[in-house]
Amino acid sequence: MTRLTVSDLACRRAGRLVLRGVGFSLEAGDALVVTGRNGAGKSTLLALLAGVLRPDAGTIAFEAPGEATLPESVHWLAAKDGLKAQLTARENLLFASACLGGGLSADAALARVGLAAGADLPTAYLSSGQRRRLTLARLLASRRPVWLLDEPTNALDSQGQALLADLLREHRADGGIVVAATHLPLALPEARELALGPAATAERDA
């Protein structure tokens, strides 16, 4: 069974308490929508789950079949998309597969997100919505059970948002977990919500 359990997490950034007392538990097929105003700590929480930041307090526990750790099991679609502008769309996916482990073939992933015709274009030539679709293709080209998504609807047209909803549904049906930070409504049926508050303000008031 895949299970992600976060307990009483706290994190300071530049000496300021950004997160405090954050906890949740997710199992295979679950989704969590993380909301909160600008600066509330949504991206910080995703970075903690991705293992690139360390919490100042609390624990992050991950259980999954096999030996993989949480950082080895996440795919983090961060605010910066990390695409290489000089590489083609296909080359970006091949690079991601090599680094993160393979899923769909690059061409199958591009076709799934409606980018087959742009496979050989340098990524610098893609529109912002096409770049976002390419990051969705990257999710498919590197099979990882925990998706950490930062504002995943950014730049997507209505068809792109429907595509995202399909991909999220399929990932969950396949036993995946989704943690998505967003300001906009997301098509994630039966998702739980974590509303992050102003921890630093609360700390000052305490």
Ligand SMILES: Nc1ncnc2c1ncn2[C@@H]1O[C@H](COP(=O)(O)OP(=O)(O)OP(=O)(O)O)[C@@H](O)[C@H]1O
């Ligand atoms: N690299 C950093 N060093 C120091 N402080 C940082 C760093 N990155 C973010 N912060 C601070 O951490 C706080 C939380 O930022 P974070 O990006 O997690 O918020 P967010 O909820 O994702 O915001 P938004 O909705 O604007 O994307 C902010 O006050 C921000 O200034």
